[in-house]
Amino acid sequence: MSANNSIHSNHEPVRNEYLDQVREQQQRVEVDLKARKMVAQVQAPMGGRARALAVAAPREIPGNAVDVRITGFWRWKTVVVPPNAYVVHTRRGHAQPLHIGLGVSFRFNPATDSFLVVPGAMQTILINAHCICRELQGLLVQGYVQWIIEDFATAYKKLDFTDAEEPMRVVNVQLREQAEAAIKDKVATMSIDAVLSDKQPIIEELTARLRHVAEGLGGGDKGLGLRIVTVQVKEAVVSSGRLWESLQKPFRAERERVARLATLETEEAIAHREQEVEQARERMRLESEGELSMLRARKEAEAYDREQAEHLRRRQREEEDARKLAVEHQQTALQNAELEKARLAVEAELAKLKQEVEAAQRKRQALAAIDVLDTERAAANRQARAELELQDDRERILNGRTPANLQARLVELLPAIAEKLPQPQELRSVSIGGAAGAQEGQALTTLVRQMLVLAGALKPETPERRES
Numbered sequence: 001m002s003a004n005n006s007i008h009s010n011h012e013p014v015r016n017e018y019l020d021q022v023r024e025q026q027q028r029v030e031v032d033l034k035a036r037k038m039v040a041q042v043q044a045p046m047g048g049r050a051r052a053l054a055v056a057a058p059r060e061i062p063g064n065a066v067d068v069r070i071t072g073f074w075r076w077k078t079v080v081v082p083p084n085a086y087v088v089h090t091r092r093g094h095a096q097p098l099h100i101g102l103g104v105s106f107r108f109n110p111a112t113d114s115f116l117v118v119p120g121a122m123q124t125i126l127i128n129a130h131c132i133c134r135e136l137q138g139l140l141v142q143g144y145v146q147w148i149i150e151d152f153a154t155a156y157k158k159l160d161f162t163d164a165e166e167p168m169r170v171v172n173v174q175l176r177e178q179a180e181a182a183i184k185d186k187v188a189t190m191s192i193d194a195v196l197s198d199k200q201p202i203i204e205e206l207t208a209r210l211r212h213v214a215e216g217l218g219g220g221d222k223g224l225g226l227r228i229v230t231v232q233v234k235e236a237v238v239s240s241g242r243l244w245e246s247l248q249k250p251f252r253a254e255r256e257r258v259a260r261l262a263t264l265e266t267e268e269a270i271a272h273r274e275q276e277v278e279q280a281r282e283r284m285r286l287e288s289e290g291e292l293s294m295l296r297a298r299k300e301a302e303a304y305d306r307e308q309a310e311h312l313r314r315r316q317r318e319e320e321d322a323r324k325l326a327v328e329h330q331q332t333a334l335q336n337a338e339l340e341k342a343r344l345a346v347e348a349e350l351a352k353l354k355q356e357v358e359a360a361q362r363k364r365q366a367l368a369a370i371d372v373l374d375t376e377r378a379a380a381n382r383q384a385r386a387e388l389e390l391q392d393d394r395e396r397i398l399n400g401r402t403p404a405n406l407q408a409r410l411v412e413l414l415p416a417i418a419e420k421l422p423q424p425q426e427l428r429s430v431s432i433g434g435a436a437g438a439q440e441g442q443a444l445t446t447l448v449r450q451m452l453v454l455a456g457a458l459k460p461e462t463p464e465r466r467e468s
Contacts, residue, residue: 066085089106100153118168133188141187143232154224207231214227
């Protein structure tokens with residue numbers, strides 16, 4: 001199944017992009033031409049209506065490709081023909097036209113007259129002929145033919161110009177068909193290479209045939225009264241994309257061969273040059289390495305000689321320094337012994353002096369400590385004596401107080417004691433009498449006892465006391 005699909009895919013026609021582009025271009029040209037005709041047709045009636053407002057009763061033939069104006073009214077009208085248009089005017093009862101020529105205006109009676117107006121400008125016919133060449137291959141030949149009316153007296157009798165919108169349409173179609181037939185006949189006798197490379201035979205054959213039809217054989221035969229201005233073939237395109245690629249392959253292969261040979265020659269020359277450069281580079285490298293080896297050996301020998309001389313010099317210098325160092329060590333040892341002897345003597349003297357100083361210092365410290373102890377004892381004795389005297393004075397003062405003084409002092413302190421006591425919750429009365437006795441000692445004892453009772457009464461009651 002896959003093999004069949006691959007076969008079908010191989011035989012599918014290849015899209016000819018160039019052919020599509022040529023066709024699209026041709027379609028754009030035809031659309032542009034038709035668009036310009038439509039604009040002309042739209043603008044012509046607008047111009048005619050504008051002129052109808054300016055001139056008394058002018059009228060324009062509706063749909064005609066030539067701008068023809070008809071002025072006047074009823075049977076007294078005038079047909080105004082532009083200077084670049086052919087016209088033929090006939091009247092009932094007359095075998096020959098009354099007026100015929102280019103840009104001829106005339107009186108016109110609609111009841112008995114008739115006229116035909118044809119553009120006199122050069123016409124262009126676009127040709128797309130699908131042909132088969134001698135190798136039975138499809139070709140699209142594109143060209144154009146330009147023609148013009150040469151003898152209108154002959155042309156209006158043999159050709160159809162009755163199309164109101166485009167009088168030349170039928171004539172163009174007829175000439176196009178004849179041109180395509182002539183191109184197909186000529187291409188059928190030519191090879192595909194000849195058609196693609198030389199289009200002059202096609203142009204000559206097409207020109208001869210069209211002139212034979214349009215202009216006649218000469219002499220009295222005027223043909224169709226037309227003259228062929230020019231015939232050109234623009235393009236000859238191969239319809240098959242695969243065939244077009246096959247035709248291009250020999251040239252492309254030849255170009256590729258030439259390009260490949262040029263590339264090989266260039267690569268060979270480059271390789272040869274690279275080999276020469278590499279040899280020269282290698283030769284220079286070897287020479288440089290030899291010179292560097294000789295220079296390196298010479299430098300190493302010089303360095304070895306310098307190292308040996310430096311080593312010998314260092315050994316001699318080390319031996320000399322060792323001898324000097326030994327002498328200096330010996331001298332230093334003798335000096336150290338003398339210094340040690342002197343140091344020991346000095347240290348003995350210093351130790352002796354130090355002992356004497358320490359003994360004197362301990363003696364001074366002991367005397368100072370004794371003096372401090374004596375001073376402290378004297379101060380303590382004085383303080384004790386003062387305290388004893390103060391205690392004696394206090395006892396003497398206390399003993400000298402009378403009960404009256406004590407009561408007066410107590411009375412002075414009562415307000416302060418009352419402020420510091422808690423707020424009483426109940427009032428109790430305690431009587432303090434003067435019947436304590438005749439003696440002052442008993443009165444003081446009674447006063448103290450009453451004060452204690454008062455203090456006990458002022459104390460708040462505890463739950464235990466309340467329960468009791």
